[in-house]
Amino acid sequence: MSSRAATPTPTALRWRPRSIEAFYRPLRRQLDHDSERCVQSQRGRPRPFLPRAVTRGGQIGVGESMRRFGYLAPKSVSEAVSVLAEHANVAKLVAGGTDLVVQMKDGVRRPQVVIDITGIDELRTLEERDDGLHLGALVRMGEIENHPLIIEKYPVLVDSAKLVGSKQVRNLATIAGNTCNASPGADTPPALIALDAQVHTLGPTGPRVVPIDQFFVGPGRTVLEPGELVTKFVVRKAAPNEGAYYERHTPRKELDIAVVGVGAWVRLNGETIEDARIGIAAVYPTPLRATDAEAALRGKPFGQAALDAAAAAAVAQSRPISDVRGSAEFRRWLVDVLTRRAVTNAVARARGGGPRAGETH
Amino acid sequence: MTKRVHVETRINGREVDFLCEPGQSLLEVLRDQLHLTGAKEGCNNGNCGACTVILDGRIVDSCLVLAPEVEGREVTTIEGLAGPEHLHPLQQQFLEHAALQCGICTPGLIMAAKGLLDQNPAPTEEEIRLWLAGNLCRCTGYDKIIRAVQAAAQQMEARV
Structure with missing residues (x-):
């Protein structure tokens, strides 16, 4: 518990304007800038008002x-x-x-x-075979969150997929897209890391299989070669003594991006954690596999000591930055809290209980 | 490299074809070319839900769909929700409950709510709130909207 006690109270908002005028100054500057640009565009040819997003970079016109x-x-x-x-x-x-x-x-x-590639039906596979769950590249978040088999046997995928965007976004967004976009803060990669997913790809030189924890190389960058695409993800078949769970922290429940997210998977042998895997979002240039935290759990009885060790190891392995969503200190503190929660709930699921799929708040 | 794309699709039950630039969104084509101005442009990046339409039975943000992607698919917009003679229960109940002020978010909210009621005819308040989280309203407030959706659900249940 010492690491938590030592962390000071996080302060996400550093800017403290001295007066109400100072508070509004940046906004007023932006509005003046926008209205000037709108006027300029109307000198050439009359146009309706366009929001800033579409006039950015001096370009006029939607998209x-x-x-x-x-x-x-x-x-x-x-x-x-x-x-x-x-x-x-x-x-x-x-x-x-x-x-x-x-x-x-x-x-x-x-x-x-x-x-x-939305018209390629081969990429829409979603079924359990002898070697595990096959998730085609084009499987949408909305399909994952409603699929009875996934809800029952791979609830961690529901935990993470259900957090992506809005209903409207999840009806478009795909599992391969969330992975290949390679955002360090994406929600599904930690769940896929927890489940040790294998990424199947096809390129000019033929097919290959890349373990998910080796798939990311940096923000927005993956091991995919030019001309190579992801065809599917394969996750080993879930066993009864295994459980996995993902939770993230966000100020808003829906339509937000993780300040930190932690996915954990455990295999129990009685009270002992036989094996564990932990994936963390938004604390590293890529989705992070917290191998030290896994090692701290492996072979240990589940309990406070194991959780303390795993949380400390996960914090030590994180390299968070301070940004608009939270300070590095706050993120380290969240890694500590969420690692404990994720492991605890993964253990609960391995014992046949725990939160229902997607109920992570 | 840029060539215009010929797209054949079904919109509100009618066969439609149009020519578009590859980079035009479905929303732009609906509004600017097909003059179906019900779907609104709010944020134009998938946050506000004002452009919600139903694509092959699922609600989507039409600003995030490239127009050529709807080739051979089925789109329903707010214009196709009810005939010219009557209002859909959702439209009726939005009026009854005064669930709109400026109205910009309304077509998106109604289409999103339709997507919910198609799947779940008797949703709880929490289910409605979570489902509609992708639709932002900045003036009415969500309470009246939630009540309108609940009333529409009851009206539709009663009719069946």
Whole structure:
């Protein structure tokens, strides 16, 4: 408990304006800037008012920067691989579009070719086979949260998928998209790390399988080679003495991004934690596999001592930054709290109880 | 590289085809080309839900869907919710409960609520609140909206 006691009370908001005028100054500056730009655009040709998001960078018109790209819609995986290989360095795949379309509107990504893979039914597999659960690249968050088999046997996937965006977003967003976008704060990667998912890919040189904890190399970057795409995720079949759980902290319950999220998986042998895996969101340049925390649990009886050791190890392995969502100190404190909760609830699920799928708050 | 794309789809039960730039969103095509201005542009990045439409039976933010993606699919907008002769129970109850002021969020909220009632004809208040979390309203307040959805659910149950 010492690590928690030693951490001072977090202060996320450092800016303390001295007067009400000072408080409003940045907003007024922004409004003046926007209205000036709106007036300028009307001198050329009359236009209705456009929100700032679409006039950014001096460009006028909704998604003007998004217009200039080629569009291809392959109908099979092999066709997708060949067109992707042909345009390897200038193309982006669109699956759900909930990240890519927004990034293109903001001008963050400007692909010359967009390859729409939403029409490829082979990528929609969702079934349990002898070797485990097969989740096709295009399986949507909304499908995961409502799938009876996943709710019953892989509830940690529901915990994480249910937290992504809104209902409208989850009906578009895909599991491969949430992974390949490689945001360090994404919710599904810690759950996939906890479940030791294997990422199946296909590229010009053929198929390969990458363990999920080796899939990410940095913010927005993965091991995928140019021309390579994710076809599916395979998760080992759930056993009765195993349990997994994901929880994140956010100021708002829905439509928010994790300040920190922790996913944990355990396999019990009586009271002993035989094996454990822990994935953490938003405390490292990639989704983090907290191997030291796992080692601290392995072979230990479940209890306060094991939790203390695991939480301390997870905190030690985290490299959080301070940003708009929270300070590094606050994040370290959250890693401590959420690691304890995630392991405790994973153990409860392994014993046949614990929170119901998706009920993580 | 940029070539316009010919898209054939079904919108509000009618076969529709249009030409679009690959980078146009479904929302832009609905509003600017097909003149279905019910779906609104709010944030244009998937946060506010004002552009909610039903795509193949699932509610989505139409600002996040590239227009060419709807090839061969089925779209329902607020315009297709009820015939010209009558209002849908959700529309009726939004009026009865004064669940709108400026009205910008209303088409999105009604389409999102329809998606909920199609799946769950008798949702609890909590279920409604969580489901509608992706629709922002900045003037009415959510209470009247929740009550309107509950009343519409009851009205629809009674009719069946």
